[in-house]
Amino acid sequence: MLTVGWILLVICAVAVLGSVMLLGQRDSRRARLQRRFGPEYDRVLAERTDRRSAERQLRQIAERRDALTINPLTQADRATYTVRWETLQTRFVDDPAEATSLADALVGEVMRARGYPAGSFAERAELLSADHPRVVAGYREAHQRTTAKPDGKSAPGRRDTESLRSAFVRYREVFNQLVGSNSGSGDKAVPTGDRQDPKERPAAGLAATPAKREA
Incomplete structure (x- = not known):
């Protein structure tokens, strides 16, 4: 009877140890996802409401991204x-x-040159979130502003200049991450869009000094 008692105790101990290890592995995977995706982790979690479903989606995005070969641009x-x-x-x-x-198109072109696949915007944004999670929200916002129809009409029409300027700034942030430069850093580098006398127009952009590519 004593032997049976020890066997049951060992089984319970192994079960508890196994549960602790599983919890530790889950927490470790979660921490890696949070580090990699940053604010994107919180965004997906808010959309899904179910943490396991959100983390499964992020793992799938990470696996798709890691299957790609993303190369740096030449000088x-x-x-x-x-x-x-x-x-x-x-x-x-x-x-x-x-x-x-054209800024939207140029960002897409740079992504393809780096090795990201030519797919839908949603796919590009997902893959970008695995490498540059802190600018992808702005990328989505910029794309939405760029493709939005004014007043719900089908014709492109004239969109609000300030809205477009905001989109342009967001595209520049993504562009700088992909190219690895500080081109036109700061909002002042983006013209306001107001027509001015050529002599009074702001500089077309700051000279870019290539910087070390983000890991």
């Missing part, structure tokens, strides 16, 4: 993209809507 490509961005900043003064749409 020549970085310089070329930076010049193109500065050209868009100049264009924003005369045509904010066109410049902002």
Whole structure:
């Protein structure tokens, strides 16, 4: 009888130890997701309300991203993209809507050049969230502002310049992360979009000094 009692005690101890280990592994996985996705973790959790479902979605995004090979840009490509961005900043003064749409397209082009797949915007944003979670919310906001129809009408029309300027700033943040530059840092680097005398227009953008790419 004593032997049976010891056996039961050992079984209970092993079960408790196993539960502790499982909880520890779950907490470790959760901590890794929180570190990797930052504010995106909270956003997905708020949308899903169920933590396990939210974490499963984030793990799937991480697995899809980790299956990709994301390469840094060459120095020549970085310089070329930076010049193109500065050209868009100049264009924003005369045509904010066109410049902002082209900024959206340029960000997508840089992503493809780095190795992200050409897919839907939602897919691009998800994959970006695994690498640059602190700018992806702004990326979504910018895309929404850029593609929104004014007053619910089907025709593009004239969108609010300040809304477009905000979108342009968000695109610049994503662009800087992808290219690894400080091109046009600060809101003052983005023209207001008001038509001015050419002699009074602000500079087209600050000179970009390539910086070390974000890990």
